[in-house]
Amino acid sequence: MEDDIRELYQEVILDHGKNPRNFRHPEDATCEANGNNPLCGDKLTVFVKVGADENIEDAAFEGRGCAISVASASMMTNIVTGKKVSEVDALFDIFHKMCMGEDIGETPEEFEDDIDKLMVLSGVKQFPMRVKCATLAWHTMNAAVHGDAATTTE
Amino acid sequence: MTATTTILKSDTGAAYDVAAIRADFPALSLEINGHPLAFLDSGASAQKPAQVLERMDQAYRTEYANVHRGAYTLSQLATDNYENARTTVAKFMNAKTPDEIIFTRNVTAAINLVAYSYGREFLQAGDEIIISHMEHHANIVPWQLLRDAIGIEIKVAPIDDAGNFLLDEFKSLLSAKTKFVAVTQISNVLGTIVPIKEVVRLAHEAGAHVLIDGAQGIVHEGVDVQDLDAEFYAFTGHKLYGPSGIGVLWGKLDLLNKMPPYQGGGDMIENVTFEKTTYRDAPARFEAGTPPIIEAVGLASAIDYVSNIGLTNIAAHEQGLLAYATDELLKIDGLQIIGQADNKAGIISFELDGAHPHDVGTIIDSKGVAVRAGHHCAQPLMDRYGVAATARASFGMYNNTGDVDQLVGALNYVKEIFG
Numbered sequence: 001m002e003d004d005i006r007e008l009y010q011e012v013i014l015d016h017g018k019n020p021r022n023f024r025h026p027e028d029a030t031c032e033a034n035g036n037n038p039l040c041g042d043k044l045t046v047f048v049k050v051g052a053d054e055n056i057e058d059a060a061f062e063g064r065g066c067a068i069s070v071a072s073a074s075m076m077t078n079i080v081t082g083k084k085v086s087e088v089d090a091l092f093d094i095f096h097k098m099c100m101g102e103d104i105g106e107t108p109e110e111f112e113d114d115i116d117k118l119m120v121l122s123g124v125k126q127f128p129m130r131v132k133c134a135t136l137a138w139h140t141m142n143a144a145v146h147g148d149a150a151t152t153t154e
Numbered sequence: 155m156t157a158t159t160t161i162l163k164s165d166t167g168a169a170y171d172v173a174a175i176r177a178d179f180p181a182l183s184l185e186i187n188g189h190p191l192a193f194l195d196s197g198a199s200a201q202k203p204a205q206v207l208e209r210m211d212q213a214y215r216t217e218y219a220n221v222h223r224g225a226y227t228l229s230q231l232a233t234d235n236y237e238n239a240r241t242t243v244a245k246f247m248n249a250k251t252p253d254e255i256i257f258t259r260n261v262t263a264a265i266n267l268v269a270y271s272y273g274r275e276f277l278q279a280g281d282e283i284i285i286s287h288m289e290h291h292a293n294i295v296p297w298q299l300l301r302d303a304i305g306i307e308i309k310v311a312p313i314d315d316a317g318n319f320l321l322d323e324f325k326s327l328l329s330a331k332t333k334f335v336a337v338t339q340i341s342n343v344l345g346t347i348v349p350i351k352e353v354v355r356l357a358h359e360a361g362a363h364v365l366i367d368g369a370q371g372i373v374h375e376g377v378d379v380q381d382l383d384a385e386f387y388a389f390t391g392h393k394l395y396g397p398s399g400i401g402v403l404w405g406k407l408d409l410l411n412k413m414p415p416y417q418g419g420g421d422m423i424e425n426v427t428f429e430k431t432t433y434r435d436a437p438a439r440f441e442a443g444t445p446p447i448i449e450a451v452g453l454a455s456a457i458d459y460v461s462n463i464g465l466t467n468i469a470a471h472e473q474g475l476l477a478y479a480t481d482e483l484l485k486i487d488g489l490q491i492i493g494q495a496d497n498k499a500g501i502i503s504f505e506l507d508g509a510h511p512h513d514v515g516t517i518i519d520s521k522g523v524a525v526r527a528g529h530h531c532a533q534p535l536m537d538r539y540g541v542a543a544t545a546r547a548s549f550g551m552y553n554n555t556g557d558v559d560q561l562v563g564a565l566n567y568v569k570e571i572f573g
């Protein structure tokens with residue numbers, strides 16, 4: 001159990017949790033959504049600038065939450081920038097499976113690096129109560145780019 | 155103090171044998187993640203003594219049938235058990251008669267019953283009601299539903315930064331328009347003990363009726379409803395070392411009998427024709443359908459257990475723990491306690507710099523420590539303190555200084571991880 005804790009709270013996560021990347025409100029965002037985890041009161045807003053060809057030119061977030069949800073949002077905004085919306089959808093699907101401890105099958109080559117990075121968050125699979133913390137940012141991103149104003153993890 | 159047994163002197167002068175009490179609670183000998191369980195979440199729901207579990211088991215095995223129905227021995231036995239439970243509850247609260255005791259599903263259902271039945275009968279558009287800033291959602295949302303239905307206004311009695319209920323401010327909110335006051339006896343987040351007797355007195359002077367949410371109060375302080383003189387008092391069984399699925403609404407009998415039914419069905423009627431139905435008096439009027447039969451038996455058994463030890467002895471023990479834990483926690487660098495009211499029960503909400511309560515909860519669980527992390531169903535109160543969540547340690551009669559030491563050790567582990 002304590003090993004699982006150490007695996008969940010790795011340096012990378014603690015670092016992203018303490019010094020989140022892309023923690024800002026870009027003026028030129030084309031869409032945004034609020035994510036809410038009613039269980040713990042955590043709230044995130046994800047801002048995305050979607051350009052030509054459904055290309056994500058910028059992604060950022062604001063809000064407050066636990067180390068896991070903030071680290072996840074921080075890493076996600078790094079990873080999705082430069083990707084197409086459809087690619088982000090596919091990656092979310094894989095990430096969700098990782099967090100649930102499900103088999104993700106063969107890793108698509110174009111996502112190998114991203115999945116490597118996201119792997120640090122897969123430690124939540126040992127903590128079912130915390131899976132929502134890891135996926136909140138992604139649900140919110142999904143809501144933003146697909147036009148839902150708000151999402152909750154319920 | 156030693157880690158496993160605390161012998162605190164109670165106010166009766168008798169020794170309080172926490173080790174013997176712990177031995178009655180099977181859950182307390184669990185190992186969680188390789189550590190002995192330090193259960194510090196009794197504020198959310200308490201563990202149950204073997205006496206309660208065995209009594210319920212026995213009642214299910216050998217005394218079970220539906221109540222108030224059959225003319226056979228078992229049904230009579232079940233009915234007697236159920237009605238005796240009502241008497242036990244009535245005595246525990248010093249109600250005038252067991253008829254004033256209505257069994258509900260939990261305290262939430264009890265408050266909803268009052269908001270719906272009393273609210274629609276006695277309140278009207280333009281009337282004001284007062285709740286406090288410390289209420290659990292269970293004592294906020296039913297009143298908002300009523301407001302949306304009939305147009306009453308809800309005023310909020312403030313607290314200070316320490317979490318003290320401000321009687322003067324409360325007084326200045328009272329007016330001829332105030333028709334109802336609904337406040338908690340003890341805050342489930344801050345531990346504040348509200349001066350409810352003063353609240354009742356002032357509310358009555360203004361001509362308002364009062365409901366007290368006793369979910370925490372019944373456990374840590376108890377109540378004498380005749381002395382308190384409020385109109386309604388509600389609590390929930392599972393926090394009082396009894397089973398979940400049962401709550402209690404106490405109300406003044408003449409008032410209860412003026413209130414219309416909340417739900418319709420079997421057991422609550424006098425006579426039903428398709429044209430017109432007449433209703434029985436309280437408590438039957440408010441107990442439509444098959445009630446929580448065995449839960450009532452379990453609750454009565456829990457009350458017997460608590461009464462045997464004595465609520466004042468339990469409260470004294472918890473005060474000792476509260477003082478010890480407050481001192482020990484404040485020694486942790488970067489830890490702040492939210493809620494430092496002058497008069498507090500054994501509930502401590504805290505924040506640890508740099509570590510979100512959720513992370514705290516997960517990490518200390520790996521050391522066997524169970525606390526609640528979240529908004530504690532009191533979001534307006536969280537907003538008052540500018541936080542989304544807190545971690546909360548709450549004490550029951552069985553906690554000891556060893557539990558507190560384990561908590562402190564686990565919090566130091568959190569600090570180690572967060573660096």
Ligand SMILES: Cc1ncc(COP(=O)(O)O)c(C=O)c1O
Nearest residue numbers: 260261262290292342369370390
């Ligand atoms: C002060 C207070 N009121 C109401 C409740 C709701 O209790 P229940 O969920 O049993 O209805 C609680 C417990 O969560 C509480 O602490």
